[in-house]
Amino acid sequence: MKPGNYTTFSVSFYCREAKKNRQGLSPIETSIVMNGRRWIFSLPQKENPEVFKNALKSKRNNAIKEYLEEIRSKIRGCQLFALQNDTKFDIELVKSFVLHGGIRPITVSELFEEYMSQLKRRIGVNLTYKTYRKFELSRDKFLEMVSPTDPVSSINGMTIRNFMTELEKVYEYQTVMGYASKLKSVLLYAVRNKMLSQDPFEGIPIRRWNREVQFLNESELNRIKELPLANQSLAKIRDLFIFQANCGLSFADMKELKKEDFLFNENGQCYIAKNRVKTEIPFISVILPDGMEILKKYNFRLPLISIEKVNAYLKIIQDLSGINKPLHTHIARHTYATRCLNAGVRIEVVSKLLGHTNIRQTQHYAKLLKNRIIDEVSQCFKK
Numbered sequence: 001m002k003p004g005n006y007t008t009f010s011v012s013f014y015c016r017e018a019k020k021n022r023q024g025l026s027p028i029e030t031s032i033v034m035n036g037r038r039w040i041f042s043l044p045q046k047e048n049p050e051v052f053k054n055a056l057k058s059k060r061n062n063a064i065k066e067y068l069e070e071i072r073s074k075i076r077g078c079q080l081f082a083l084q085n086d087t088k089f090d091i092e093l094v095k096s097f098v099l100h101g102g103i104r105p106i107t108v109s110e111l112f113e114e115y116m117s118q119l120k121r122r123i124g125v126n127l128t129y130k131t132y133r134k135f136e137l138s139r140d141k142f143l144e145m146v147s148p149t150d151p152v153s154s155i156n157g158m159t160i161r162n163f164m165t166e167l168e169k170v171y172e173y174q175t176v177m178g179y180a181s182k183l184k185s186v187l188l189y190a191v192r193n194k195m196l197s198q199d200p201f202e203g204i205p206i207r208r209w210n211r212e213v214q215f216l217n218e219s220e221l222n223r224i225k226e227l228p229l230a231n232q233s234l235a236k237i238r239d240l241f242i243f244q245a246n247c248g249l250s251f252a253d254m255k256e257l258k259k260e261d262f263l264f265n266e267n268g269q270c271y272i273a274k275n276r277v278k279t280e281i282p283f284i285s286v287i288l289p290d291g292m293e294i295l296k297k298y299n300f301r302l303p304l305i306s307i308e309k310v311n312a313y314l315k316i317i318q319d320l321s322g323i324n325k326p327l328h329t330h331i332a333r334h335t336y337a338t339r340c341l342n343a344g345v346r347i348e349v350v351s352k353l354l355g356h357t358n359i360r361q362t363q364h365y366a367k368l369l370k371n372r373i374i375d376e377v378s379q380c381f382k383k
Contacts, residue, residue, distance in 0.1 A: 009034050011075055013068050015052035024048050030071065032094060043071065106195045108155070109148035112139045115186045138182035141167065152195045155187065160200050170251075170307050172330050181206050214325050215334040221245055223321050225290065236303045237313040239294050243302065244332035246291030248340075248353050251307050251329040252277040259300045262287075270295070276355040283355030288336075 012031045019026040026049050027042035045067060047055075055064035075094055082089035116135065123129050145166055146159065163183070167176040184206060190196040216224070225242055229235040244254060253276055261272050270292055272285040287295065295302075307329065314327040325331065333354070340350050 009079075011072060013056075013071075014040075015047050015049045017049045020049065021046075026052075028052065028068075032075075034090070106152045106190075107148060108143070108146055108150050108152055111152045111190055111195060112143075112186060115189050134178065135182050135186070138179045139186075141179055142183055152190050153197070155196065155200050157200050157202065157204060160204055164204075169311055177206050214331055215338040216245065216323070216325065216331065218339075220321075220323050220325070221335060223323065224317060224327075227317065227321050229317075229320075234313055234317060237305060237310050238317055239297065240302065240305065240310060241314060241317070241327070241329070241332050243291050243294040244329060245335040245339075246288035246294070247272070247285045248333055248336035249285055250276070250278065250333055251310065253283075253355075254302065255304065255307075257302060262295065262300050279355065281355045284352055286353065288339075 010033045014029045014031060015026050016029070017026070025046035028045050028047055029040050029042050031038060031040045047064060052064060055062050058065075078094050079089060082093060116132075116139065119127060119132050119135055123132050142163060145163055146155070160180075160183075164176055164180055167179055171179075180201075184199075184201045187196060187200055191199050221242075224238060227238065229238060240254070244251070247254075249257075249272070253274070256274075256277055257272070261274060262270055263273060264270055270287040272287070273282070275282050311328050314329070318325070318327040337350055337354055340353065341347065345353075
């Protein structure tokens with residue numbers, strides 16, 4: 001047997017007077033002592049404590065004795081299973097045999113529940129709530145494509161690859177890697193606790209790296225804006241993309257917009273002041289002129305379309321416009337940030353526009369155009 005298996009083991013049964021319900025019945029409890037430690041759990045059957053006590057004292061066979069003998073038999077079967085399968089013999093194995101008639105697979109939902117409960121106890125000790133929340137988000141995303149009732153043992157490399165592929169349709173590389181790394185921590189816990197025989201992430205690298213941020217220049221943006229589109233669905237998605245490139249909102253934040261979210265200052269400048277859906281960080285989005293045209297077109301009520309459909313249609317728009325850059329909702333946000341920086345907006349201000357927690361997050365957007373660099377240096381040395 002594996003290290004940690006039992007050396008001493010005993011079983012006894014109780015039916016306590018103090019636990020009687022209104023019908024006078026108490027649960028039959030099983031007490032197991034293993035290596036000096038005691039565990040108690042209730043069996044499905046209930047009995048009157050006095051009847052239970054007299055049945056055990058009786059020298060004759062009776063239904064209660066037969067029931068308890070059946071439980072003992074299951075526990076002996078559990079011991080045999082552990083010996084034959086080189087499996088750790090512990091209380092959870094016993095419970096599974098007694099209550100479910102054999103090994104009941106741990107479900108995906110139960111794995112997350114167990115892991116998250118341990119994380120929750122660490123909040124404020126060696127874990128922040130923000131980190132805990134990231135684990136919750138990773139769990140929620142994973143359970144969108146895997147049934148909570150599926151056994152943990154069904155998770156394999158293909159499950160992980162499919163999960164990451166679905167995320168890549170919606171999120172940037174770094175976000176996908178963040179979700180994946182949190183999921184890997186949970187699954188490694190499952191491996192360590194014998195819920196999984198091997199790590200499903202084996203051979204699937206998780207790398208954090210600063211990928212080159214792509215954006216559209218003014219010429220490319222105008223090409224999309226002026227592209228003739230007879231298909232109304234394509235035209236709506238093009239409008240959403242142009243709006244994003246003129247407000248800098250993420251798709252999730254844009255999707256939550258209501259007419260009353262659009263505010264105006266004393267100079268008539270339209271802006272949005274909210275918290276980001278993803279991080280709850282405050283942001284102020286200043287709507288640029290082309291974005292205002294889109295808002296007026298839809299009477300400040302943008303069409304609601306799924307992110308999957310938007311990104312799929314943007315690929316068609318990319319082909320039609322002949323732009324040699326992958327069009328997706330994030331590139332519109334990148335474009336807004338880069339346009340602001342190249343227009344002379346300070347990086348601290350752009351950080352607030354995007355709802356970043358610090359300027360370091362914004363720095364990878366700081367892609368100055370060649371003409372801006374040349375002009376700025378020339379102005380500094382002009383005689």
